[in-house]
Amino acid sequence: MKPKKRKLKIGIVGCGAIGSRLAQSIKRDLKDDCQLSSIFDIDPSKSEKLQKTLSNKVIIAPTLDKLIKNADLVIEAVNSPNTKEIIKSIVSSKKSVLAMSVGKLLNAKNIFDIANKNNCTVLIPSGAIAGVDAIKAAKLAGIKSISITSRKPPRGLVGNPYCLKKGIDLLKISRETLIFSGKVSEAVTAFPQNINVAATIALAGDVEKILRVRIITSPKFKTNSHEIEMIGNFGKMITRTENLPCPDNPKTSYLAVLSGLQTLKQYCKGIFIGT
Ligand SMILES: NC(=O)c1ccc[n+]([C@@H]2O[C@H](COP(=O)([O-])OP(=O)(O)OC[C@H]3O[C@@H](n4cnc5c(N)ncnc54)[C@H](O)[C@@H]3O)[C@@H](O)[C@H]2O)c1
Secondary structure, eight states: OOOOOOOEEEEEEOOSHHHHHHHHHHHHHSTTTEEEEEEEOSSHHHHHHHHHTSOTTSEEOSSHHHHHHTOSEEEEOOOOTTHHHHHHHHHHTTOEEEESOGGGGTTOHHHHHHHHHTTOOEEOOOTTOSOHHHHHHHHTTOEEEEEEEEEEOGGGTTTOHHHHHTTOOGGGOOSOEEEEEEEHHHHHHHOTTTOHHHHHHHHHHTOTTTEEEEEEEOTTOOSEEEEEEEEETTEEEEEEEEEOEETTEEEEEHHHHHHHHHHHHHHHHTOOSOO
């Protein structure tokens, strides 16, 4: 008889839209491979709300350190200025991490070095874009130019500090307006909650220096869309995703949550298709 495989113990830090959706999906879709061991949120009401929808076996960890100690792999789904430190503590404790806040991993070579030294894995889902597989492959033969154009409804950007600083009154915009054009490092600083996908492209293709990021808004846009154009020695690629919002958080695309789940699934099964 085949020996029973030990289930991977998962911890989730951040019980918002993504963390909660992933928790539900682990319970439903990955129950043969994973066991959700504990959850943690800086706001106890969030972790308590999520726990009520899960089994009693899922513990609310009193601290991040306790959560890390009790897990084989930690899912990071927080919106915090300290996200980089959170990911660093996970890999420093020799635990693997599935990181959703990819913007925080730009210029974080030390995190990858620590993970490598500690023999643990940093999983970065493709998020709400298509073509990451091709970008990784194209990198091997050289990428000449690459850009991402994100289109977002104004309400998804309301409260953004960059727009406030630039005096962009999002609710007064009546036609298609380019509100940002620049480097990925500037984009993730200006839009920390909205442009993780640009960081994913930069890391996948090692194209931080040449990646051009544009953000366009218009009241006519009802959902987020992302267009990527890449030219390299392989040829040319154009992809476009038109994303429906996650039912729990209109700022998060549903495909981003699904890609997190699929990444975890592939890791558990040890089968990597198109990655
Ligand atoms: N990779 C992608 O394609 C992609 C797509 C969408 C969102 N994201 C990113 O994923 C992250 C989570 O997104 P979301 O929609 O679930 O956000 P959310 O706002 O719904 O939830 C974030 C949660 O993190 C908690 N939190 C904040 N600081 C914390 C800390 N120090 N410790 C523990 N918990 C803390 C908050 O209380 C909240 O419950 C964000 O950084 C977002 O930018 C990535």
